[in-house]
Amino acid sequence: MKIYPITAFSIVALALSACSSEGASEAPNTDSLLTDDWDLIQEAAQGQEVNLYMWGGNDNINNYLDEWVAPRMKEQHGIELTRVPMNDAQDIINQLLDEKTAGKTNGSMDIVWINGENFKAAKDNGLLWGDFTGQLPNFNDYVDAEAPEISEDFGEPVEGLEAPWGKAQFVFVHDEDRHETPPRSIAELAGWVQEHPGQFTYPAPPDFTGSAFVRHVLYETTGGHEQYAQPAAEIEDLEQRLEPMWQYLNSIEPYLWREGETYPESLAKQDQLFASGEIGMTMSYDPALAASEVLKGRFPESTRTYLLDEGTLANTHFLSIPFNASDKAGALVAINELMSPAAQTAKLSPENWGDMTALDFEKLSPEDQQAMNEVDLGEATLSIEELEQNRLPELSSDYIDIIEKGWTEHVAKE
Known part of the structure; x- marks a missing residue:
């Protein structure tokens, strides 16, 4: 899979950091959704339209989102999930920078797919909403939050600002x-x-x-x-x-x-x-x-x-919620669903995407472990065990x- 760290926007990011923040307005980190019960969040998410902004250059990934994830999100949670393709992650960061500079509080992005330099630039410039991962049941149940590849993103502390979606290895x-x-x-x-x-x-x-x-x-x-x-x-x-x-x-x-x-x-x-x-x-x-x-x-x-x-x-790739997302409840529910064992198992299949799971295998139920083990990775793919035993930071x-x-x-x- 392909995730792109960005360096070209660094000059823009530095310029933004130097600017006064008087004109920028954003939802505070004390938003009630960061502390509400999950049932209340699910109720608030009903009927929301969630836009997922992401690199759109892989047909397998696009089809997985459009044909497997989106219908289930609608049926199970009443959420209209729309994948918004971008040519490059730089476009996502630059648009958020522009919106913050303009003081736009109701943005068009509800979820963004980022990692590495994208994350650091977004974090340094206050483009992300807040520490939300502790609100997600599937994060709490199935993720090892202390693992280095989860707690840090290219050396940058995650601090709950993004949720792991999958793992990549060269x-x-x-x-x-x-x-x-x-x-x-x-x-x-x-x-x-x-x-x-x-x-x-x-x-x-x-x-x-x-x-x-x-x-x-x-x-x-x-x-x-x-x-x-x-x-x-x-x-x-x-x-x-x-x-x-x-x-x-x-x-x-x-x-x-x-x-x-x-x-x-x-x-x-x-x-x-x-x-x-x-x-x-x-x-x-x-x-x-x-x-x-x-x-x-x-x-x-x-x-x-x-x-x-x-x-x-x-490395690990992540999903995050922008500071000015219009449908934050829907974004929380959507990200939680994308981290579910069922969605992660479907994502693992090369027929869908072939992306390695972000979940801690040992935290899964025996049934979920078996479902993942039964995914046919194809002869061209190395075993998960061999990959995990040969990871470099x-x-x-x-x-x-x-x-x-x-x-x-x-x-x-x-």
Whole structure:
């Protein structure tokens, strides 16, 4: 699955922070819905129209929301859930920034799908409603709130401002009929691309998946992720530490697709190259993407996914409620339903989406555990157990902007 951290709006966000807040009006964090009984919230949600603003570039995700979730929301809760597609998460943040600047108190967004830098920018600029997750029965019953991947979002404390919707983990994708033994480390990959010139590339950062690939190179070439647990500003020699990453990326560039003269501008473009056989590998932050593409007939049936021996990056994606959402009760009920075992199990199927559950498996009933275990993830998808045993933590968002700008300077321009 694909979630996009944003850096382009940082200048706008900083400008907003510097502005006076006298003209901005927003619902206070003491709104009664944050303390009301759940029965009262459900009653208030009846008949509300809830707009879910989200990236709209994946047909599977869109169909899951439109055909599986929305009808059940209407039937079970009397809520009209409308998915509002956006080209980029930056558009969501920028619209909320504009609405806050204008003092708009009845916004069009009731739920937003965000994570990473999106969340930090929204939090820093007061664009989110309040600490709401403790009001959700399914959050309280099925989520480990203390787990690092739940309590923090790219290093930023969540503080109840967003609810976990699913989990993502980076996987490499290959056609085992063409390349039976793919490289299992960044070091092995360097040799592989030289032996198979033109068969590998990666999307150009700031594409989310391409940027994540570069972070894998960072971890392996500079001695692991532990050294980046502190804020980037506190590492005086950060530029020197990053140098091995730039050296590696430049060393493989002549052997990449089109000799590294150009890079796919998006993961979708890269997947097209793989589907047509032009390259031998692709990648995804969605462990079930390959299985979904096989089901559609786009990827060959011999497509498989794999992890690096040292593990791959993993994160959680979230749903949040804007400060000026018009139908907050409906938003609470909708998010709670999206976190239900039934909705999470349906979401897990590659036929719907293939998104990994945000729920703590051990907190589920035996019946719900069995239902999830019986979901056919497809031969191209690794087991949940293997994925969870090989998770690497994400960098905090302050590093990502530095790395993406650095890639343009040190790789794309050289």
